[in-house]
Amino acid sequence: MASIVIRGVRKSYQKNAVVHGVDLDIASGEFIVILGPSGCGKSTLLRMVAGLEEISQGEIVIDGNVVNRLEPRERGCAMVFQNYALYPHMTVAENIGYALKVAGVPKAERAARVAATAKIVNLEAFLDRRPAALSGGQRQRVAMARAIVREPKVFLFDEPLSNLDAKLRVAMRAEIRRLHRRLGATSIFVTHDQVEAMTLGDRLVVMNAGRIEQVGSPSEVYRRPASRFVASFVGSPAMNLMEGRIDRQGAFVYDAQRSIPVPFALERRLVGHDVTLGIRAEAARLVAPETPGALPATVDFVEELGAGRVVHTDLDGLSFAVAVSEPVALEPGTAVGIAVDPADIHLFDARSGIRLEGDMSPAQASASQN
Amino acid sequence: MASIVIRGVRKSYQKNAVVHGVDLDIASGEFIVILGPSGCGKSTLLRMVAGLEEISQGEIVIDGNVVNRLEPRERGCAMVFQNYALYPHMTVAENIGYALKVAGVPKAERAARVAATAKIVNLEAFLDRRPAALSGGQRQRVAMARAIVREPKVFLFDEPLSNLDAKLRVAMRAEIRRLHRRLGATSIFVTHDQVEAMTLGDRLVVMNAGRIEQVGSPSEVYRRPASRFVASFVGSPAMNLMEGRIDRQGAFVYDAQRSIPVPFALERRLVGHDVTLGIRAEAARLVAPETPGALPATVDFVEELGAGRVVHTDLDGLSFAVAVSEPVALEPGTAVGIAVDPADIHLFDARSGIRLEGDMSPAQASASQN
Amino acid sequence: ETTKIDFWFGNTGDIAKRVQEQCDRFNKSQSDYEVVCTSQGSYDASLQNTIAAFRAGKQPTIAQVSDAGTLDIMLSGAFYPANKLMADMGYNVDWNDYFSGIKSYYATSKGDMYSFPFNSSTPLLYWNKDAFAKIGKDHAPATWEEAAEDFKALKAAGYACPLGFNISRDEIWQYGEQFMAVHGEPIATKRNGYEGLDAELVFNKGLWVKYIKDLKGWYDNGEAVLKSKETGQTFVEAFAAGDCQVILTSVGDHGNIGRTAKPGMNWGVAMLPVYAGTERKHSFVGGASLWVLSGKSDAEYKGAAAFFNFIAKPEEALEWSTVTGYIPVRNSGYDYLVKEGFYEKAPYAGRELAIKSLTASPADDAKSYPGIRLGGLLQIRQEMANGLQAIFINNADVQTSLDEAAARGNQILRRFEQTYKGKQLP
Amino acid sequence: MEKRATFSSTTIGLLFVAPMLLLIFVFFYWPSGQALYWAFTLEQPWGGGNQWVGFQNFQQLLADPVYWNSVVRSLVFALASTVIAMGLALVLALFTDRELRFHRAYRSVLVWPYAIAAPALGLAFRFILAPEAGLLSVINHLSPGLWNPALDGTDAMIAIVIAFSWKYIGYNFIFFLSALASIPRSLTEAAAMDGAGPARRILDIQLPLLTPTLFFLLVINITESFQDSFGIVDIMTQGGPARATELMVYKIYFDGFKGLDYSGAAAQSIILMLLVILLTVVQFRFIERRVHYK
Amino acid sequence: MVERTPVFDAICQAILFLGLLIALVPFAIVIIAATHDIRTVNTVPMPLVPGRDLFANLAEAWQRADLGVKLFNSVLFATAVACGKVILSAMAAFSIVYFRFPGRSALFWAIFVTLMLPLEVRIVPTYAVAANALAPFQAILDTTGITWLVQRVSGIEVKLEWGLLNSYPGLILPLVATATGTFLYRQFYLTIPDELAEAAKMDGSGPVRFFVDMLLPLSRPNMIALFTIMFVWSWNQYLWPLLVTTDPKFGIAVTELRALIPSEFGLPDWNVAMAGTLIIMLPPLIVVILMQRWFVRGLISTEK
Numbered sequence A, B: 001m002a003s004i005v006i007r008g009v010r011k012s013y014q015k016n017a018v019v020h021g022v023d024l025d026i027a028s029g030e031f032i033v034i035l036g037p038s039g040c041g042k043s044t045l046l047r048m049v050a051g052l053e054e055i056s057q058g059e060i061v062i063d064g065n066v067v068n069r070l071e072p073r074e075r076g077c078a079m080v081f082q083n084y085a086l087y088p089h090m091t092v093a094e095n096i097g098y099a100l101k102v103a104g105v106p107k108a109e110r111a112a113r114v115a116a117t118a119k120i121v122n123l124e125a126f127l128d129r130r131p132a133a134l135s136g137g138q139r140q141r142v143a144m145a146r147a148i149v150r151e152p153k154v155f156l157f158d159e160p161l162s163n164l165d166a167k168l169r170v171a172m173r174a175e176i177r178r179l180h181r182r183l184g185a186t187s188i189f190v191t192h193d194q195v196e197a198m199t200l201g202d203r204l205v206v207m208n209a210g211r212i213e214q215v216g217s218p219s220e221v222y223r224r225p226a227s228r229f230v231a232s233f234v235g236s237p238a239m240n241l242m243e244g245r246i247d248r249q250g251a252f253v254y255d256a257q258r259s260i261p262v263p264f265a266l267e268r269r270l271v272g273h274d275v276t277l278g279i280r281a282e283a284a285r286l287v288a289p290e291t292p293g294a295l296p297a298t299v300d301f302v303e304e305l306g307a308g309r310v311v312h313t314d315l316d317g318l319s320f321a322v323a324v325s326e327p328v329a330l331e332p333g334t335a336v337g338i339a340v341d342p343a344d345i346h347l348f349d350a351r352s353g354i355r356l357e358g359d360m361s362p363a364q365a366s367a368s369q370n
Numbered sequence C: 001e002t003t004k005i006d007f008w009f010g011n012t013g014d015i016a017k018r019v020q021e022q023c024d025r026f027n028k029s030q031s032d033y034e035v036v037c038t039s040q041g042s043y044d045a046s047l048q049n050t051i052a053a054f055r056a057g058k059q060p061t062i063a064q065v066s067d068a069g070t071l072d073i074m075l076s077g078a079f080y081p082a083n084k085l086m087a088d089m090g091y092n093v094d095w096n097d098y099f100s101g102i103k104s105y106y107a108t109s110k111g112d113m114y115s116f117p118f119n120s121s122t123p124l125l126y127w128n129k130d131a132f133a134k135i136g137k138d139h140a141p142a143t144w145e146e147a148a149e150d151f152k153a154l155k156a157a158g159y160a161c162p163l164g165f166n167i168s169r170d171e172i173w174q175y176g177e178q179f180m181a182v183h184g185e186p187i188a189t190k191r192n193g194y195e196g197l198d199a200e201l202v203f204n205k206g207l208w209v210k211y212i213k214d215l216k217g218w219y220d221n222g223e224a225v226l227k228s229k230e231t232g233q234t235f236v237e238a239f240a241a242g243d244c245q246v247i248l249t250s251v252g253d254h255g256n257i258g259r260t261a262k263p264g265m266n267w268g269v270a271m272l273p274v275y276a277g278t279e280r281k282h283s284f285v286g287g288a289s290l291w292v293l294s295g296k297s298d299a300e301y302k303g304a305a306a307f308f309n310f311i312a313k314p315e316e317a318l319e320w321s322t323v324t325g326y327i328p329v330r331n332s333g334y335d336y337l338v339k340e341g342f343y344e345k346a347p348y349a350g351r352e353l354a355i356k357s358l359t360a361s362p363a364d365d366a367k368s369y370p371g372i373r374l375g376g377l378l379q380i381r382q383e384m385a386n387g388l389q390a391i392f393i394n395n396a397d398v399q400t401s402l403d404e405a406a407a408r409g410n411q412i413l414r415r416f417e418q419t420y421k422g423k424q425l426p
Numbered sequence D: 001m002e003k004r005a006t007f008s009s010t011t012i013g014l015l016f017v018a019p020m021l022l023l024i025f026v027f028f029y030w031p032s033g034q035a036l037y038w039a040f041t042l043e044q045p046w047g048g049g050n051q052w053v054g055f056q057n058f059q060q061l062l063a064d065p066v067y068w069n070s071v072v073r074s075l076v077f078a079l080a081s082t083v084i085a086m087g088l089a090l091v092l093a094l095f096t097d098r099e100l101r102f103h104r105a106y107r108s109v110l111v112w113p114y115a116i117a118a119p120a121l122g123l124a125f126r127f128i129l130a131p132e133a134g135l136l137s138v139i140n141h142l143s144p145g146l147w148n149p150a151l152d153g154t155d156a157m158i159a160i161v162i163a164f165s166w167k168y169i170g171y172n173f174i175f176f177l178s179a180l181a182s183i184p185r186s187l188t189e190a191a192a193m194d195g196a197g198p199a200r201r202i203l204d205i206q207l208p209l210l211t212p213t214l215f216f217l218l219v220i221n222i223t224e225s226f227q228d229s230f231g232i233v234d235i236m237t238q239g240g241p242a243r244a245t246e247l248m249v250y251k252i253y254f255d256g257f258k259g260l261d262y263s264g265a266a267a268q269s270i271i272l273m274l275l276v277i278l279l280t281v282v283q284f285r286f287i288e289r290r291v292h293y294k
Numbered sequence E: 001m002v003e004r005t006p007v008f009d010a011i012c013q014a015i016l017f018l019g020l021l022i023a024l025v026p027f028a029i030v031i032i033a034a035t036h037d038i039r040t041v042n043t044v045p046m047p048l049v050p051g052r053d054l055f056a057n058l059a060e061a062w063q064r065a066d067l068g069v070k071l072f073n074s075v076l077f078a079t080a081v082a083c084g085k086v087i088l089s090a091m092a093a094f095s096i097v098y099f100r101f102p103g104r105s106a107l108f109w110a111i112f113v114t115l116m117l118p119l120e121v122r123i124v125p126t127y128a129v130a131a132n133a134l135a136p137f138q139a140i141l142d143t144t145g146i147t148w149l150v151q152r153v154s155g156i157e158v159k160l161e162w163g164l165l166n167s168y169p170g171l172i173l174p175l176v177a178t179a180t181g182t183f184l185y186r187q188f189y190l191t192i193p194d195e196l197a198e199a200a201k202m203d204g205s206g207p208v209r210f211f212v213d214m215l216l217p218l219s220r221p222n223m224i225a226l227f228t229i230m231f232v233w234s235w236n237q238y239l240w241p242l243l244v245t246t247d248p249k250f251g252i253a254v255t256e257l258r259a260l261i262p263s264e265f266g267l268p269d270w271n272v273a274m275a276g277t278l279i280i281m282l283p284p285l286i287v288v289i290l291m292q293r294w295f296v297r298g299l300i301s302t303e304k
């Protein structure tokens, strides 16, 4: 319902710059997920969109209007606050219904909408309580309901599900998706949860230290991380990364003796360059130690995840994780081989961290980083 | 360093009973994870152990002493609060060091320990800030550091990592494990995160609505959920559950025409009983629709998780999830077959929800529930 | 149609109730006027409120002003002179019917009375007859020399407090001003200020200095004891309780002491003592007088005049003296009281001495002083009190302290003079 | 102390202060302006006119050592009564806030002192403080002559400090209590977990979080001890003995209200006002820095 | 929270109890004085055993001071002043804290300075203003020549007049015009978490709604404290009410109490005066007791 354009937006607190120039175009009705490490500026960015934080530089355009100088209520956004920010003196029902009351929605309709929303977030039984008498997750759901009930043109979610259990989270995720389908509200969703990030968004924005590292569809980000940072950050367990250099044969040398052949390294003219090589845990397979072409490693420990398990191995001093779907019985110290399909290899420039792909030379890569 | 025994503990707020009698023995040095839906009483239980909440009934014994009437500071526990509860007037360093100051630790030592702890939680750069100038995740890390720095005999963690990103969370998890190894402090860790729950704890406690549903090692809980609730709650995506009845042939009938053979149903004398059948998404396989013995279903949608994907199918009106590790290209509406290994089937009594196993008759199951 | 007139006064407590009763009697006595009487909480508040109201044009018709504020209002031109009012409204008042000591206090130097004395008093010496009997005396001391002997004797007879006194601002009246009045001593030059705003204080130069020295001597010997609110018991309470045997206080206290005295205690009053060889002069009046303010309508002035006429009736004087400790202000009233046998009855006997004191010398006696007409009199009293406190509490030298008090008082007078530069005393 | 979240509409902002501004303009600034104008004149009380005298009133005051003494006394009084009234009220409020038994009774009754009318206060304290017969006279039984506010200036000062503080304990108490009520319980809990006992928590958590109220009360108490003390002095000591309790405001009240020296009182008012404003500014500059608003 | 600090608790109780005693002693004296007859009340020391004249004294005080009407007026007056202060101060502080217009802090100081000059000092000119509350504006019009101009142009003489003497506004308004409340609210507003204002803004509320829906309810403990103090303070005001109300219809209880206090040479019937005090003290005490019941702990984030 509303497009959002973020242009060269920066933010500093006194002398600390925390957002260093963000550009982002969000189409009307799009569902954008922002992912990034703690403290990278996600909340700050969201708050600038909402109008809660002065924009130090740059501009934010909603639906074609520069909103820099507009009050929050003139921007038509609803927001779920990371720390809930519930009204302590109001009951759950009043908290949820407050925006409607402000908007002058008649009492009966308000009550109906509050009840409907409370149902969505599973809070029907708590409508008369004050926030102080709620559990953490219940509070978060009130915060969520407060935004949902408004059916705004823009939704801003700041880690709205972090305090919910897996089951409820799945349900809420489905609910949010349904809501989005129904209302079509442009949404920005900040999360730490990989699954949320992968499943919810049309596009994923990965931020780091006040900058955007990559924007793309979830699978694109997962499959072709634009930088070493994205590669390491997206996906759990994290991608295995190894520092090394491409030798004359086009193989990646990470150790005096060991190397991994990287077929496309030659065609990409990377010979002699320092690179970071990345392999996802689920792209590697455990094979018998003596399998030809397999990297010899020893098992460190096995992490049991219920649905799957991660075998942490020691690869000549580097730790290397391999995801395994079938139950395995591997004692620590067992020697194993790790097989990697060359197609699953990611290469990043060692200096700039940028992805090395196609015909791009490392020099170019470094240049484009700045 | 300290064993904790919780005996028949109940808690009511005015007329609302929220903890209905919890019994739990925690060995000295054990690492217990509590998992349960939002509002089930996890925080309340933790707070009773800490001494922050009066115990309405029952008793809590730490290291052989009944602590019901002891003050928080006499119990020797450190706690990470779900809402952080940082001291707004103190800097990060002062927040972290406060317990040491109270304990009379000399200034120099204090500074050193604060610095070391700040390093663990990645907050070195923020030591002079006030909480108001921190991001959500940074605040949570301060809360964490405040507990860590004390090296207490009991650790109580109330969702300490919920606001952290996956990468940091993995790191913190490793840190907590290391800490636990080093200090050996008995720990109770409340979390919503399945992975955390599976990987951290020696034992997992699953709570529901103020009661303990199951206590066991993570894999035990995952593999042999003691109740339908546990089955549905632990594991992501949630276990597929279907209501039905066991027929004369020992097959599970969930629909007028369809049935799933359950080999052990006969030997367990379950014929004619109403049961809930559970199959984990990763225990089911997608096969060609015409495969003999396979359940015919149609694809609803595919959830892409990066490392894997979940195919949501429609099984005669029931939704049924199948986890798939290889990329698949399945359009919604495609007909598929679902194959299940009978060994992967879980059965629960339909009335009591209790697991049906071994020689137990449903009658027994119902009885043991009360 | 009745005309309402406002009357603001400062008295409180049961006196306020008595004033109210008097107003009610007036209102009942006729139907043309209704006087609305409001207690303002204190003399100061009453004056302050009247001034504020006057400046805003909302003044009452009649206001009570205590002795200390007399000069300010006299210079203000804010009033309708009493003598003129009564003449204008057709009342024939014999102004010479007022006791000399009272008339002169409120009259101009030319003898015109600008206000009506209302609640009037003068100080007397109160003595405990039982205690004096113990030292073999049946009369009060008439001179200070005699008093000094009596104090000594009382002390010797075991009385802890032969003379109870206090030296706060409120007590300068009986221990300072009235002392000088009855001794015919000036407080200030220019006939205590009656003849010009450039008067200077001279209390530090006459007999008063000796008196204070004597008082200090008695005090040091334990024959005179400070009794005040601050010590927990005022000298009046101490006398009524039989703890102090002699005090100087207003005749206004006569009734109270009667009502609060220790049962069975025999006590009496006498005129203030004088030093031997001094010719007794009249004492000054205390209390307050009623002023009529300018700027009101004729009807209101008529009402005011009617009210004054009413309260001047001898029967009113009798009633007033019966229910309060105040004295009649005119010969005719006094004569009526005497005639009615008022002064023979137990609780009232002795109060006639107040009249004696006020009329001890004729008004035209050149050696007596008509009253005190000094600007900032209250502040001057405070300076005198501070001087006395320095003497009695800090053991400061008597002469030096009184000199300083006079010097500070003179500064007040000069400020006052400057404030009213160009104005003439009427 | 700047808010992060503010509103931008100046008009609405001004509308919100407007009623207050209007009132203080009409009922404070206008009349005060007039009263202060008198400081440069000699004003006839009945409004007959005035003489412009420039700074003469000030010169006379400032040249008078007695006046300077009263300035010093006022400062001593302000300091002593503020410390006592705030200190005791704080202790009582902190203890009441612990919600021990009877805390409801404490909560009501400890506010009462502020509700007593001045004459009753005077009478009661006369009864309590009188050296011969009062409740405090026991002191004199222990050591004769030790306590005599009638004759000893220091004792008299102590007496008015006690009476004034007694009244303001109620005032401070209620504000402390309301401030304590809004300290989040979770912080106290966190401190308890950190090993702090009740006393320690008071020092480390509650006091710092009370600083906005402490600051408010500090400023108000100091200001009020300069402004509101004349009633007590008038009832109890009238500035005596020997000027020992002659506070600045009492002299203003006496000279202006009783003595009708409007100009002298106005000049003293200006000096008093400047002094109080100076003290207040100092507090805002130097003490407010230590206030934790968030 | 589990607390077991018997020693500290005992110390607290002891100190609180002592505080209670100290707070109550003067009241006890007043009550005892009100039970005596005139002779007993004037004996030194006054006996601490209560006398028997309480009801007689109460009746005398009631009747002499005409307390029925006066108490009613007092309640009205004190409530109005307290409410006025509570509301206007809240508004003014809101403006000062939550807006960012130039001159904000100057405004704060302008309001603040009103604490520095007591009414007693400026009572005479204040009365003049009360006699015509529009006088300042008239004066401004006069001195700026506008009066003259209007007169010349339209022939109308500008004469603004609004007399407040003997009226409830006259009683109330001047006492509302001080800064205590504004300062208190400022202090409180500064402690309110910004998130609340932000959430409210996101929910579409503008300043007015935020003020009404958030600030007012959140300031309840402060408001109650301020109301209590201001009620008591106005209840005990006497100088101003005395001056502006000459019509007994508007008289208030405390001025009547003043009139009960014995005059210098009047009968020292302190027993009656104290009985009057007792009656007159009752309403503020009731307010204090009622108000304390409304004190609710921790509206601002009682978190877990």
Ligand SMILES: Nc1ncnc2c1ncn2[C@@H]1O[C@H](COP(=O)(O)OP(=O)(O)OP(=O)(O)O)[C@@H](O)[C@H]1O
Residues within 6 Å of the ligand: A132, A133, A134, A135, A136, A137, A138, A163, B013, B016, B018, B036, B037, B038, B039, B040, B041, B042, B043, B044, B045, B082, E304
């Ligand atoms: N003060 C209170 N008064 C009444 N009920 C309360 C109070 N505090 C908590 N509850 C209720 O007790 C139940 C348990 O709360 P608790 O905080 O222990 O939940 P939790 O398991 O920690 O949930 P979450 O995961 O959402 O934090 C909740 O349903 C909550 O609403």
Ligand SMILES: Nc1ncnc2c1ncn2[C@@H]1O[C@H](COP(=O)(O)OP(=O)(O)OP(=O)(O)O)[C@@H](O)[C@H]1O
Residues within 6 Å of the ligand: A013, A016, A018, A036, A037, A038, A039, A040, A041, A042, A043, A044, A045, A082, B132, B133, B134, B135, B136, B137, B138, B163
């Ligand atoms: N008021 C402030 N003053 C100074 N620095 C601040 C302030 N608020 C936030 N910051 C800093 O700005 C950076 C970005 O903060 P922000 O809240 O946007 O992080 P975030 O990405 O939302 O992190 P999280 O996932 O932990 O919530 C952080 O490093 C934080 O410390």
Ligand SMILES: O=P(O)(O)OC[C@H](O)CO
Residues within 6 Å of the ligand: C066, C067, C068, C119, C120, C121, C122, C173, C250, C252, C285, C286, C287, C288, E264, E265
């Ligand atoms: O109390 P009064 O009325 O007798 O007056 C006494 C003196 O005038 C005090 O100034």
Ligand SMILES: [Mg+2]
Residues within 6 Å of the ligand: A042, A043, A044, A082, A158, B135, B136, B137
């Ligand atoms: Mg954030």
Ligand SMILES: [Mg+2]
Residues within 6 Å of the ligand: A135, A136, A137, B042, B043, B044, B082, B158
């Ligand atoms: Mg919780």
